[in-house]
Amino acid sequence: MRTIKGINIHCSASSFGSASLIREWHLKRGFKDIGYHFVILNGWINKDTFIEPLVGQIEVGRDLKLDPASIKGHNKGQISICMIGDVKSKFHEKQFKSLISLLEDLRKRYGIGIDKILGHREIAGNKMCPCFDVGKIREILSIRRELKIKQ
Secondary structure (H helix, E strand, C coil), rough: CCCCCCEEEECCCEEECCCHHHHHHHCCCCCCCCCCCHHEEEEEEEEEEEEEEHHHEHHHHHHHCCCCCCCCCCCCCCCEEEEECCCCCCCHHHHHHHHHHHHHHHHHHHHHHHHHHEHHHHHCCCCCCCCHHHHHHHHHHHHHHHHHHCC
16 A cells, blocks of 8 residues: 555536546546546536536545546645536535545545645646635644544
8 A cells, every 4th residue: 555645635627527527538638547536526417417416425536546647746645636616616515525524534544634635736836726725624624623632
């Protein structure tokens, strides 16, 4: 098993998608597989089809035994998560709840510090991705951790 050092968060830069669709996009770009380990759905599986029960669902992408293909030069030892959405489409509250839950699980499983959870643009500053403030996600994780410690 590879050593996990951190988690990077992305957005799909599209208003719709799924792990299988992103896999198709990545294969067309010459990737060996989907670049992300997890994809969090917004319910829009294509530009014309919305399925409410899929909002916030987490799909598995690349095998966790493999490094992601998501940030050139910064993939080794990382877990990569993609939220379906972009600047124009708003991310759903259920997506953020799923993201927080997934991050808590991965942090516990791999001993990852909250400070090792970064957005794509925090690593590669010339990007908008993930189109939301990952600093706020870290704040929520810190507050939740403190509440658990006090219980």
